[in-house]
Amino acid sequence: MRLRVLIVEDEEALIEPLKYNFTKEGYIVDTALDGEIALDKIFNKPPELILLDWMLPKISGIDLCKRIRNNKETKNIPIIMLTARGEENDRIQGLEMGADDYVTKPFSINELLARAKAVIKRARPIFAEEKITFCDISLNIATHKVFRGDKEIKLGPTEFNLLRFFLENIERVFSREQLLNHVWKNDALVEPRTVDVHVRRLRKVLNTNNKKDYIRTVRSAGYSFGHN
Amino acid sequence: MRLRVLIVEDEEALIEPLKYNFTKEGYIVDTALDGEIALDKIFNKPPELILLDWMLPKISGIDLCKRIRNNKETKNIPIIMLTARGEENDRIQGLEMGADDYVTKPFSINELLARAKAVIKRARPIFAEEKITFCDISLNIATHKVFRGDKEIKLGPTEFNLLRFFLENIERVFSREQLLNHVWKNDALVEPRTVDVHVRRLRKVLNTNNKKDYIRTVRSAGYSFGHN
């Protein structure tokens, strides 16, 4: 299947080379010069990938991102932000809003293509909700606090990220490799079995007072989080 | 102080992103679906900013604006009008009636946020003496005095700003970079670890007589201020 990519960019000089290279790489390329056009096209016929310039006329990148993420049909479409150099805040904001990755202008086409491939591969739902809950577990992203019932649970950084990822993807089974990609970010060189250890740690701390275990082991497939 | 903003808008699709973004920006957001509710809320507990849709059920924007301006308690509250494209007359009328600024739908959230910041800043001096308290800590912005219980605490300028920022954003975790942006203002070139030192100083002076520590370290994420 040829994947469709929508390039949302108002700088015409950038559009052409992008279009050329993505087409050459086998994508079906469409473009939108501003956020309004983009929204229209996205909701009309959702592409498999969106390249999104953060500085846009009419509808800002953040707004567009938000709207894409809030629509059931489009919320899983991977988004790569294109930001100007040094716009650190935009990047953080963008990632918080649910962009999957970013590249900084000027960027190498090859790098962008590589990231596009990576991001499509691990397309997943992202919700930048402040608070995620599941049964008696709640995880607050803003405060980084986690509760089971009314008992606060202290988690290390990796456990926090792991739990967050699970909560964002209830019931779905992930292989160790997938978890490494999503939770550890795709740059780390880590043994798949390491996931087991962190799952164990998470289970241990989540199941104090021998409460029900939310993490399910799916033999020879991976782990999932949900009712059991 | 976290500023309260009242969004007076009947278009539900607009309320959500507005609410989300203003909340994220640190405002306390309240909404009113029509002019009657709005009036009620405004006179009951005047917000620091009003976003006012010009086309409203029950009481029109113009009417609402007039009433707000005619009341001693509320006449200085900045108002930003939200108008539909091309409603030129409304805009002029609105500005005559005392709105401070306007944006035209559809608008960029970032632009609106920028304008909100600007009008509040203009209006700010009117809301002079300010005092933020949290548990046994009180910080007076006007006098720059800080107390823990009834013991005055001497703070340097940076510690004061840092504490103020924390008090304005209870429980929320901020990365070192975020703190540098907000407390040091985004112009300074300062090592992230510098934040640690100031946090340490703040802790030290805040926790005399080995009192409870309000500043929480969130490993690999940053710091937050609140109950622990």
Next chain:
DNA sequence: CACTTATGTTACAGATTTGTTACAGAAGTA
């Protein structure tokens, strides 16, 4: 059952992150 494979569990060394301190230079004051 014996055998193979996958997962659970544990301990620990090394890595990473944060706490703490001292200090030189900047900035403010009298």
Next chain:
DNA sequence: TACTTCTGTAACAAATCTGTAACATAAGTG
């Protein structure tokens, strides 16, 4: 100016987290 106070940084100490290996246990297979 002389003096005080404040700031940012570096350097080291302490705390905490991480990944791995090694072994234990459980689950499939024929």
